[in-house]
Amino acid sequence: MSEAPNSSENSSKHFDELYDEIDHWEVNTGEETIHAKRMPGRFRNLKWLAASVWLVFFIGPYFRWEGRQAITFDIMGRQFHIFDITILPQDVWMLSLILLFFAILLAAVTSIAGRVYCGYFCFQTVWTDLFTWIEEKLEGKPAARRRAEKLPLSQQRLPRKILKHIIWIMIGAFTGISFTLWFGDAFEMWKAYFNNDVTMWAWGSVIVFTSFTYLFAGFMREQVCLWLCPYARIQGVMVDVDSIMPTYDFHRGEPRGRLKKGKHDADKGDCIECNQCYAVCPTGVDIRNGQQEGCITCGLCIDACDSVMDKINKPRGLVKYMSLDELNGKEQPPIYKRPRPLIYMSIMTLAAIGILYGLTHLGALELSVLHERSPLFVLQSDGSIQNKYELKILNKTHKDMKIGVRAEGHQSLTLVGADREIIAQPADTASFTVFVRIPKKELAGERESLSFKIYNLEDDKISAEYKSMFFGPRIR
């Protein structure tokens, strides 16, 4: 064994140095509010454009289709309407494929371009962006806000502060109400909200959405990304050296140094330590420390740095979207040569094929048949064996359907009880009892295969089939 320094004085000093490092933690843990500077730029515009995708969330419920809401998730009626498509609980297996598709899409996008979702589309960052925009309009630039924060409440501009909170809460409430509109008729629900005539569920959703929007976008902001969001936690295993993310070109930037009397020191790199990249960061990280968990890859630091590079007549791109390989001068392989995106995309393709198959094969009728087990079969006085079946008929259309029933599988079977009028009501499962008789002497074995077919009497192209069994006594 080598001589390990084990004097307590030595190791104590060693660990104290470790503890000291904690003071230089690179992310803000919530003790101060981040007031990010807002600057115009390419990625700023892109961020607004991407955020506008969320307008669909607010406008979507008002679209009509054939006299009803185009997209409705009718939980009480247990059916989803998406334009012409009606999805009943029986088809919900597709939901798992849709979830799979989007989960893998997230992974695929992350492996190619990092946390694009966080930076441009996530409701947390989008709503935070909107809330801070309102804050800036009412309370001024970051420096003014930081000054005001240190003042006692009585010296602050209270009316503006109150107005800000009111607007925040109203945005939260509008978000919550818009959410609930997807689950019912939007126009009816607005009326109901004004007459206080909605369900407890609706009010509950509105309250939860309002308070969490207000809390998350108004107060917690980047802390949600740093400490609550699971996606941010696993980004480390989803990116690799070829993932494109906002990266500080330290080869070019270091050693960094301030301009002296407006002049650039020839020994120094291109970074002039203006800290603009840090000032504009909505999560308060310093991109010059490299890729890190706090970075939501929104690219606002790129806008900031580019504007400074323009001013000092240096080429843009000291901070830019690039991969680690590119940064280190290696060749960036094309996407189709990287196994990770390829695997993700093939899973997505399979899920998409499954969803497409499901949507094109929804069908209008569904049948399932329950064979009566007690008694399994009954001897009738005419010498035939009778089996009892319960037909469960699901009509997936919007109209009443007159149903015809056929049973096939034995040349001398008789179907009893199917001659009356069977009407299947829309989006509902109806059950009907029918009997099948086969003469005992014509039975070849204890059981025979049998299939039931139901069809729409007005249009026999709409049909469904179910395979069942016919049971008889043991042949002696």
Place this chain on the structure above:
Amino acid sequence: MSENNPFPNENNSGHVWDDNLRELLNDPPTWWRIGFHASWILVIVYTILYPSWPMLTTHYKGVMGWTAMGEYKEDLQSIEMVRAKYEEQLPNKSAAAIMADDDLSNYVVKSAKVLFGDNCGACHGTGGAGNPGYPVLADDDWLYGGTVNEIITSITNGRKGVMTAHGKSLSTEEIDELANAVMSGNPASSPLYMSKACFACHGPDGKGMAALGSANLTDGIYRFDEADQLASIKYTIKHGVNDASDPMTRNAEMPIFGGTKLTETDIKKLAIYVHKLGGGQ
């Protein structure tokens, strides 16, 4: 201890282990304290609202007056509210009228399942599958007729048909011949069927008479269904059914369900249920 605290001004407890491992006197996290206070407040509110403290002979009832039994009764009432719109139609409608109404007869079949299990299933089996000595209710062979009104009569008044024991009036050979004729499905093929007056109860064609409850001997459905069917038929001919003069006679009695046991509406429901098992006429 505090005078040689190696980490002064740190708000520690002064306990230091292994040179630098020490206990800090920081407050617990805010979220934890909120949870803690919310918990004990909840407990107090809960104990005020709900039955909680035991007392010597009784217990504290809580200001909301909640009881498990009360909640059960409320739930029961809400179910009966749903049933009411059907149930209140049943007493005034005939069984035939109920059966003509799809919605109503669906309700009757669903709700009578429990009644059948409680009152009938022990002998007649689940779903009317029958048991040795107890008729199958799912077939179309009926001793006393299979219309819904005849079924109502059978349930209300019970049934106890009698077949005379023929052990004294018939020889063993005659019983064998008659039993074989019954097994063949055509009892009238034996001249004994007429000469020994079997036809008086079972009819000239052997198909039985609903008025007497005599069995149909031609359809191969046996109420006394045994592995050795021929021996079973001989036994029945020899000892009869419900014949008090023969101590070895077969006992077969359908109890009376009318009067105190079941209400008329319940019997109506049961009759419809049985009628729809598969053999109603």
